[in-house]
Amino acid sequence: MSFTEQVLLVVPPVLYPGIPTLGPSILAPACRKLGVSARVHYANLSFAARFGFEACVRIAGSRTLLGEAIFLGMAFPERADRLDRLLDMLKEDAEADAKLRQLVRPPSASDEQVARVVREIPDYIRETAARLVAGRPRIVGFSTMVQQTMASIAIAREVKRLDPTILTVLGGANAAEPIGSALLELTDVFDFVFSGESDVEFPRFCKAYIEDGTRPDKRIIRGRGVPKLDDVPPPDYDDYFDELAPLREHDPIAASAPHFLIFESSRGCWWGDKKTCTFCGYNFPGTNYRAKSPDRVVGELEALIERYQVPKFYASDNIMARDFPESVLDALAHRGTPCALSYEVKSPIRAEDLDRFVLAGIFEIQPGIESFSTDILKGMDKGVSGIDNVRVLRDAGSRGLRVVWNILTAIPGETCADYERMLAMLPLMQHLRPPTRWGPIRISRYSPYHNQPDRFGIRGLRAWAAYYELFGDYADRIALHFFGEYTTEFMDNPELVARLDQAVLDWTNAWSAEGGPPTLSLSRRGGGWMEITDTRAVAKVPNCLLTPDLAALLDSVRQPVSQLRVPPGDREKLDFLVSLGFVLLHEKRYVSLVTEPEIGERLIAQRSRNLAHRTNTALPRIDIGDLRVGTERRRLAFAHTETLRI
Template sequence: MLRVALVNMPFADWNRPSFALGQLSTLIHREFDDRARAHVCYLNQDMAEFFGIRLYEALSMSHDHVDTGIGEWLFRHIAFPGEADTAAEYFQRYYRGARWADFRAQILSARDGLREFCEELIDRYRLDEADIVGFSSMFAQHVPSIALARLIKERSPQTLVVLGGANCEAPMGSVIAEHVPTVDFVFSGPALNTFGEFVQCVLDEDLERADTVPGILSERNCRDPRFRKAIGAERDIDDFFLPDYDSFFEALDGHPELRRTGTSKPMLFFETSRGCWWGQRSHCTFCGLNGESMAFRAMAPDLAVRQFEWLFGFAPAYTSLFCTDNVMPRNYSREVFPRLDPPPGAEIFYEVKLPLSRQDLRAMTDAGVTVVQPGIEALASSTLKLMGKGTTAFQNLQFLKNCEEFGIKPEWNLLIGFPGEDPAVYRKYTEELRDFVHLVPPHGVYMVRFDRFSPYFKRSDEYGLALKPVDYYSLTYPFDESALADLAYFFADQNLAPYMLDAVEWHDELSGLVTQWRAAWYGEDGAARRELRLVADDDGRLTVRDSRSGALRTHPVDAVTGRLLRRLSSPAKPEQLARDWPEGPDDLRQRLDTLTEQRFLFAENGRVMSLVLTGADGEIEEPAREEPATVGSRRLLPLLSEAPR
């Protein structure tokens, strides 16, 4: 019996299973049941206890740390022994000054004990006894995986060590195959087909055949362009099998301190689509999430419903469900969500593309889809146009208003520093952000990042960018400049361009305003949440309640102003409103002036929209066109009735 150990390394979130490794475990169970067995090992949870839960959560989740590559750098001395210690140079570049002194000491202390703890984990999970050890690598899992791979190989040279995941898509994976001898095979792109082929090669004792499979890289074939640039063939999304999460549940049971002291709630991953239907039409300039696989593929509604029913079966122990899709299929609000009966407390996360109609939002919330990442990114239409988002500031604000009404929590960031972004946008933000404090705030203000596979990366010359890997790569990997250029996912512009200087100049002020916004929204010091809302008393008299300043002010309004506020739930040009305003254009102008003075309106490019919540914050500005979820026909394949036990 072939023993396969599938390892989830730091800095994967401790509270979520590996969807990829769970699928591979089920794949082996389904296709090699009597010849191979797989077990998913959640070493990331052990590492969370080693580092301490608060430090681990910060390293794995906070922008302060994700963008510095510290999770990778921490394991450099194990992955690449004999190389110079770059600690002084690293901490000169990142985490400088007295503010970070305690953090630096904490990191260096943890680093001193890492190798010994890794050796202990190899013993605990008997990894050196496995025939195959497979690592899945995303973000800061790469060097930790290489480090453990080297220690396993030191003990058991005959163990086959393989590496896959988003960090390995061409050409990134070829660098590992070429420069890291302790990794025997690297899987580029989707691996649900290629990993099965590889396991068969091992069972047949014919490893040379694996070198002929596109999407599988080794030291022998990685220089051949046919393989260096290839990704694995994809498995039909409807050839679906439930991921094996048993090991995740066992791991959580074995680490009760994580649940007791951690700030994150355990949740389960699932998938209902791949690619991005919007990206097929207009690839957002900064987005590299889909790699080379932009084509949108959505799971058939019947299969999606059955998957949700399976997930709901884990309640009440697990009620938080996190969809890995880069964008929610548009037909699901009609063909999937109305068919769901979520358990009490169910909270489903999706990434969504705006605009969404109120009908869509109602279907989502009824199904338990109450946390979304809507891709807001900016509150200026000119910046959104630079991104290729296909949305406007009005639609973003309208969505935030609707979220308040429907009880949806949007997760979003305010991004700045886009090539060509007008600094007038930042000045406008400083004037307007305080007007939005009754709406869900962003997590923070962040400089846009240039990622591999994004249009900024692929067409860098067109955007005037001189991109090189961000600094932590050269401080972590002992590779030459050419190899780092193929390995890196995150890049920085080497030009001191005006767009960059403008963003740096405004960043701190904008960040301070967002901090105040978050304080207002989350009610620090016991303060009530801010509001800007049109209400009616029992006699029908209308009042706007405005506590955005921290003190409640009430503004009685007549029925005509109430009608205007409701009409301006969607943006309009004043001159167009004036044409059929029953009370006449002068009356309209006067009312608009008053609402402007009260900061009840958002204005941009000659249009205005009300910021006041009216309970009728109408349909989207421009209704989304209905399109098929996928192109072409698709056969419905059977769903495995249960995950392996």
């Protein structure tokens, strides 16, 4: 495939090849809108085609820096002799990282796969650069995130060698300040770096340079962000589909791609504008929350479905807009838009909004559940209580919603008492979806832990050791992840750490058992009676009928209720339900643990009717079962990016 466009935007390896990338797919049409021809080249697809999609998935899913390390010799030839030592170091890091447990862990790349990739990367870089310069583009830009910096340097170096007149630029998450300045000092392969959102600045830069050769005075170009997201063009994924098409018949992962599309309805975090969660490095400094208008979101989703015939979407949003359930989800439900959405949301979530999620086609949520200790959550600045998080898991379970969440430990200020209370809860919750990951936090760039370590008693902040092998003295300015010296009561108690680890392992194992996950569910009978089915390991009675008065009492704690607000006569009955494990008493508040699957069944039936009578008949007819089944490939696709969200 040859390119004739004036601007080429490169998606470098190593990035999961089963989905297109949002950023360059927005910038390319923005350039074209100004009269500059532009396209996106998916070098991660050509990498997967050469080395195998499976190998690419394994390397991209590495929670170490393997995807960066394999390009060291071509990015910095003078340091190629460090590669073997670096790879050995990353093996040790991978073993240490096993302390952070996860329900789904992508398989690691084998020594043979890594050896072959390292051996053939020089040819791959030369072939990729030759393809880029063949059409004599004026500008070659590299979009970077996760593990794409070294590959970008390596390809840009070869592009400059072949044609020094081509302007090379770097952008994306791995180019934001202070990373961008450090990279410009470290290597001369980039002419300019764009730091932050550059929806306006980059297309104008391209137009000015191509029309009259104008270059900015400064090599770091700071994006100011678009005040109105409705002014940003919708993503154009045509280039991805064009480059994927010839690969489909040769690889099963490629054959089923794209496994979902990424769409954007907001940027920033409205909660973070008030109070940033202490471990969160999502947003660059100065990023303010903005959301697209409801009509734009609905129209863009339907246009993408119609154009690409792909109904599954992962929202890039850091957090769902507060008015989104009523303003957007109700419209999607009413129109019967055939979509399956995965969204990040803010816990706690109202039950009626979860109903809207199901009716609109949301099948998966990431509600930011990181603990069930209110004291720990306060220390994280989460703005939610532990028992509210329990209630969200229960209500999501009643509706068949997949929940992606974590239990984070090593939180400055945590105590052993926090975890003793949680340990008493976890066996009672085995019927609710277990955490995707659990274990110690990472200190991420831009997070309060990184920006204000003294505030949390963190000393000796330094980049991961592998960053020093990759970037030398610039590691602390380029790294995304850091170590810090601090301790907590919990971290100093290995017996308690082991007990928590075992409790969560028991929970996740219960969900992978041959007979299926445990249940604690109710079915309503006539006259106010309620039948309870309990298959948890801690079940006292597998099946029982609750009398109308006990059933009414169970319903009265669907929302958490303070122990002090319960009348003495009811408290005794509630304590009886607590003794059966049907009600949780945590931090002096009661909440029902019993799910109600009939709620989800009614909502799914309504969703099916909406799909059958959709208002936009140009959209494809899709079975609701296809929309609600989350694929394993989707889980693997974001395994490497979700690590940045911890």
